[in-house]
Amino acid sequence: IAGITQAPTSQILAAGRRMTLRCTQDMRHNAMYWYRQDLGLGLRLIHYSNTAGTTGKGEVPDGYSVSRANTDDFPLTLASAVPSQTSVYFCASSDSWGRGVNEQFFGPGTRLTVL
Amino acid sequence: QKEVEQNSGPLSVPEGAIASLNCTYSDRVSQSFFWYRQYSGKSPELIMSIYSNGDKEDGRFTAQLNKASQYVSLLIRDSQPSDSATYLCAGIDSNTGNQFYFGTGTSLTVIP
Numbered sequence: 296i297a298g299i300t301q302a303p304t305s306q307i308l309a310a311g312r313r314m315t316l317r318c319t320q321d322m323r324h325n326a327m328y329w330y331r332q333d334l335g336l337g338l339r340l341i342h343y344s345n346t347a348g349t350t351g352k353g354e355v356p357d358g359y360s361v362s363r364a365n366t367d368d369f370p371l372t373l374a375s376a377v378p379s380q381t382s383v384y385f386c387a388s389s390d391s392w393g394r395g396v397n398e399q400f401f402g403p404g405t406r407l408t409v410l
Numbered sequence: 411q412k413e414v415e416q417n418s419g420p421l422s423v424p425e426g427a428i429a430s431l432n433c434t435y436s437d438r439v440s441q442s443f444f445w446y447r448q449y450s451g452k453s454p455e456l457i458m459s460i461y462s463n464g465d466k467e468d469g470r471f472t473a474q475l476n477k478a479s480q481y482v483s484l485l486i487r488d489s490q491p492s493d494s495a496t497y498l499c500a501g502i503d504s505n506t507g508n509q510f511y512f513g514t515g516t517s518l519t520v521i522p
Contacts (some may be wrong), residue, residue: 328509335418336514338454338510339512340510343509398444398459399456400456401453403452
């Protein structure tokens, strides 16, 4: 693995179903992020984690949950999917302890369609 | 009002010309900025970062930061068709120090 991987690449999901999007990084970055990208709205932060064991809410957290059991993995769960969660989801990571200003690097994305 | 604002375009320039992409930001955004390029169907990739007032050059790319005007720009010299993409401006939340605010992106087309 080099960088950030996401799975699945794409998924069609029935409304009401539970879904977990996976994200793994091998750069030993402390911080990880989940974004959704929608046409005309740009990238919006869903949840973030500054370090393993901690998580926080971003701009659009409702309907999503995350966990950070270790440095490498940051799964995003939709407990009961709704059509408005149809989007492209990007995971990102950065090496930014405290108030560092290091760049975020992105995974390839997951295209999710909720019917 | 979004914390980081960009003109969505589309912006079209002829091959070899200078493309100028602009971004403004609010007081909630700190003085560290990043430019990402995103090809259609792909993920954003970092092309430039700028932390200090003034210009920063990297090959054909120049980032400019004007803190007094809360304005950041990206100039692409000798534009190539391969530069055709959406360019995202991002700044860091002043309170958290590591959460990004992204603009909605400017679509650039370089015409051969």
